[in-house]
Amino acid sequence: MNVGFIGTGTMGSLLIEAFIASGALSPAQIVISNRTFAKAQALADRYSGIRAEKTNAAVACGCEIVFLCIKPHEFKKAVDDLKAIVHPRQIIVSITSPVLIAQLEDELNCKIAKVIPSITNQVSSGATLCIYGERMDETDKAKLEGILAHISEPLRIQESHTRIVSDLSSCGPAFFTFLLEQFIEAATEETGIAREEARKVASAMLLGTGLLLTEGGLTPADVQERVAVPGGITAQALEYLKGETGGMFNQLIRTTHNKYRDDLVKVSASFMSEEVNGQ
Structure with missing residues (x-):
């Protein structure tokens, strides 16, 4: 099975490298393209066997699965590149949350x-969130999840929950390492x-806590209860x-959702513009 990747930026490269390291894919199974061809070629040079192509259409030819690892504003061009190339048996996978399944199904x-x-x-940890269009049957889903399972726990979610689950799964590492960084800086000072x-x-500590919450079967409340002796240092802290952070994460979620809604509008406008111009 050949797998294509359109876009070799931060997340595209991460997926490619993780799939290779985990044994999910060999370099010879991977075809890539990037807006700047030199970046795609540089990645291919690092992993002998990867084929770098100069066009998105060339990537789609001969690949059963094609990952679109591109930013929202790049989708219109990528979709236009693929329209005449893709066939009904192919699986096109977007990793960009504001691009809706229905928009891609209308176009491809x-x-x-x-x-x-x-x-x-x-x-090879954490989750990969999976959302499927109507044309994906269970065999298709199993094929995609079989690859993803090498590097993550594939979790099926509703598209309406994309933003909040992304906050928890994909943005969460940045949020909590930011808090950890503040903790470390304070300890030093x-x-x-x-x-x-x-x-x-x-x-x-963070690694061990994660294991308690997953393999250990504890909830966040369980951990706090077991660590914080009533009247002790941890309980007081x-x-x-609680007093300092009340409402903080509510505002954080409002912030991410507001940006997501803005992106949805921009992506929708780009597809609608194509329909208007093409009548």
């Missing part, structure tokens, strides 16, 4: 899926502990955190 005569990866997939030492301890 093939099977459509959307997956939202995470930086955690780089170490307040106590004089070496920053690298504090980073190692805090990172190991938790009360402080």
Whole structure:
């Protein structure tokens, strides 16, 4: 099975490298293109066997699955490039959340899926969110999830929940490492502990906490209850955190959702513009 990747930026390269490292795909099974061809060729040079093509259409030819790893404003051109090339048995996979399944199904005569990866997939961990169009049958879904399972836990979600689940799965690592970074900086400033030492301890703590919440079967509330002795240091610090962070994550979610709605409008306008101009 040959798999194509249109776009070799941050997430496109991450997926390609993770698939190769996990054994899900060999370099010889991968065909790539990028708006700047030199970037695609540089990746192909690093992994002998990958074929870099100068056009998106060339990537789609002969590939059973094609990942569109591009930004929202690049979709109209990519779709135009693929319209005359794709066939009904092919699976086109968008990794861009504001591009809707229905928009791609209206434009392309093939099977459509959307997956939202995470930086955690780089170490074969975390989830990949899967959303499927009406033309995808269970065999198609199993084929795609079989590849994704090498680097993640594929989770099927409703498209209406794309943004909030993306916040938790894909944006979450940035949010919580930001908080961890603030914790480390404060520890350094307040106590004089070496920053690298504090980073190692805090990172190991975060890893262990993640395992408690997954393999250990504990909930966040369980962890807090077990660590915080009533009247103790942790309990007092938790009360402080509750007072300082109340409503913070509500506002964070409002922020991501507002940006998502703006992107939805822009993507929809680009597709509608094509319909108006083409009548």
